[in-house]
Amino acid sequence: MEAVRSSIVLSRGRSRLTVTGVLTGLLLTLSVPAAVPESGAVTPERGSAYMGMGVLAHDGIARGATADSLPDSRTGQTEGVDVSSYQRDVAWSTLYGSGVRWAYTKATEGTYYTNPSFTQQYNGSYNVGMIRGSYHFATPDTTSGATQASYFVAHGGGWSKDGKTLPGVLDIEWNPYGADCYGKTASQMVSWIADFLNTYKSRTGRDAVIYTATNWWTKCTGNYSGFSATNPLWIARYASTAGTLPAGWAYYTMWQYTSTGKTVGDHDRFNGSTTQLKTFASG
Structure with a gap:
């Protein structure tokens, strides 16, 4: 046969x-x-990770919490979104028309990936009047924090004091490719993060924002509080409240509150007015 x-x-x-x-x-x-x-x-294939991928897989969505059931009140807060290559070309004018005023685009991952949709996403949000920035998906098991920070800055992660560019973000969360903490002890993870943050600061003049989930931070850094004095917190929790924050931070600067928003799934809130957002962008 x-x-x-x-x-x-x-x-x-x-x-x-x-x-x-x-x-x-x-x-x-x-x-x-x-x-x-x-x-x-x-x-998943390396490079496919995006902000909140691990959070959704490990922490899930709080019972009863959907984009439609979350509080509509935006008093004192400003709506934003985060995107990656998964969204490809984004309908920025639609988002702006719905009240979104800021956006973050994935620029890099490890030292092996750059977002092929970065230009449309990063420039497109800017062109409709949004304040925008970029983020790096960390893979502490591949190369050092300093090496990844330099790669990020060289591929879209820079910052300029123009009032329209937000500081870069270190996306450090559950590992979608393997061990939750990337094979590192809590002290090793803290050292890796410090290496990234110090290098980013030396290269750009700005302190990077830390995006994380409280559960991951507690498990993989031992709930380390040492970055709270210098690095703004972007908390990830899909619920009606941001919940308990990692040690040291008395408040969050940004909150990713849903992965099922309109037009773009990941929606966020800046903990301040549009005027305060511009001030934050300016440093």
Whole structure:
């Protein structure tokens, strides 16, 4: 009997796995990469991570909390969004018309990835009148904090005192590719983060914002409080309140409150007015 070659594509989220086999008679041989765990889950490809990916997977959405059920009051706060290559070309005019006034775009990940949609997203938000910035998805298990900070600055993570550019963000959260804490002890993780933050400050003159979730921060840094005096906090929690903050921070500067918003899923709030947002951008 003639052999028949078949190819099966399995998809989960943004990950694609191709399984190729040869069928001869009744024999089918499948070759499956080692990246697929026994549970059947497919490990995402490097570069596919985005802000909140790990938070949604590990912390989930608080019971009953959806974009429609969250408080509508924006008194004293300013609406924003965060985007990555997953959104591709973003409808910025639509977002601006709905009240969104600031945006963050993923620029880099590790030292191996740059967002192919960065230009449209970063410049597009600016062109409709938003204040914008960029973020780096950290992978502490690949290269040093200093190396990743330099890579970030060189590929869209810079800052200028023009009142329209927000400081860069270190997105440090649950690892979508492996061990939750990237194989580091709490003290090693704190050292890695400090290495990134110090390098970013020396390269740009601004203190980077730290994006994280309280559960991850507690587990992977030992709830370290030493960055709270210099680095603004962007807390991730999909609920009606921001909840308990990591140690040291008395308040959040930004809050990612949903992953199911309109036009763009990830919506955020700056803890201040539009005027205060401009002041924050200016440093």
